[in-house]
Amino acid sequence: MKAAILPRFGAPLSVEDVPEPTIGTGEALVDVVAAPVLSYATEVFSGARRYLLPTPVVPGCGAIGRVRAVGPDSTRLRPGDWVFCDPTVRSRDGAATPDITLQGWSARGEGGQKLQRYFRDGTFAERVRVPTENAAPIGAIDPVEAGRWCAINTLLVAYGGLLAMDFRPGETLLVSGATGNFGSATVALALAMGARCVVAPGRNRAVLDSLRTRFGERIVPVELSGDSAADTEAMRRAAPGPIDAVQDFLPPTVSATVARAAIITLRQGGRAVLMGGVGMLGGEDLALPYPWIMRSLITVRGQWMYDAAAVPGMVGLIRSGLLDLEQWAVTEFPLAEVNDAVEHAAAEAGPFKLTALKP
Structure with a gap:
């Protein structure tokens, strides 16, 4: 062969x-x-x-x-x-x-x-x-x-993170790295799973605008400035309510400060799932504040790929028409x-x- x-x-x-x-x-x-x-x-x-x-x-x-x-x-x-x-x-x-x-x-x-x-x-x-x-x-x-x-290859990775955080219909999700392949797949999946709103931060205004055009008002784009404190506040203000969960798909070339600024937006009891490449090429650590995690009851977990049980669930989302591969x-x-x-x-x-x- x-x-x-x-x-x-x-x-x-x-x-x-x-x-x-x-x-x-x-x-x-x-x-x-x-x-x-x-x-x-x-x-x-x-x-x-x-x-x-x-x-x-x-x-x-x-x-x-x-x-x-x-x-x-x-x-x-x-x-x-x-x-x-x-x-x-x-x-x-x-x-x-x-x-x-x-x-x-x-x-x-x-x-x-x-x-x-x-x-x-x-x-x-x-x-x-x-x-x-x-x-x-x-x-x-x-x-x-x-x-x-073949889109299922990317979608399953995103789906693995949403399952790991026990994402629920009606919740607000922030996708850190929303303008990339995995991040945009997470946006599509979260909406298919019944998200109230998906906050999509990034620096590429054209891509952010295209996400809004593609998916409508349930997508809230946020253009990042590079100022961590200002970006955290901008993401919080953009959401229609408290941010329930963050899924991080930032690539290895991005600073940990960008990931941290997104995670800090979480409401009390919020969940963050880390699936990107931050730190793989060196650089500073994520360094989330211990008192904030403890007092705000924050869950932070890593997820690599997905469980085998995710595959039939993903196929079901596609076959039901909730997720359109024509995208x-x-x-x-x-x-x-x-x-x-x-x-x-x-x-x-x-x-x-x-x-x-x-x-």
Whole structure:
């Protein structure tokens, strides 16, 4: 079969013939119909993000495809089923605290790297081998819509944070980093889940205005000034009432002061979920005030990716019509043009834009 290979960090990908994956018990083989090309793939492939990804490797994080074969222990999955290939692979011998690897992308800790040595190659290929539980059924779709369904890859990360904070209909959410891919996905999801209001701070006025145009009065854009105290006050004033929750998706290049200014807006008993990259490239710590957290009964938690149970919930939001995938504009590339796809994803990064490979 054909696959794109990253021979080493800093080198372009090459499309080569590689051996067909073989499966055993607890595994499924999936024909990749569309694979998302993440906007920061150039940073991963250059080594700038310092991801744990052994090379040479077939990269690629998630896909939409059709089951080709299943292992002998599969009881419901059938060849021909349309599935989302969930890249979040969890160890099966640590139910309470599983080791995790992002197949074809990165790993977390020593256990995650051990898992990665087996589930190593990703979805920039004609076929991919995944754990059976990671071939998540999405129901029948028109093949031409496979690229748009790749939005689920980003949406699930945002959904994982909203589930972690137990976000409820009628609440007001502040999305820190609302003008990025994950932040804008959080905006769409929160509205689909019944948010009273979503406060969307950022510095890109054009993107903020486009969010308001797209979603209407339940979006409240706030243009940040860079003055932390003033920005906190502006975000509080913009909300129609107390801010119940904050979801942070700020990238590694942003100062911790920006994240702190957003979190401090929370009402008494408010919740904050941290899912971004603040501090990954160095810089100051988040340094939230201890007395404020204690006296205001604030919950701050981290969330990496999402639980497996999030996938059927996400599919349900899409199938019900509450979340419209037509919001996403998709640009597709054949596997032979994988390097062009990676460049395009970086150049055209932004809310509601998708780049997809069609192996």
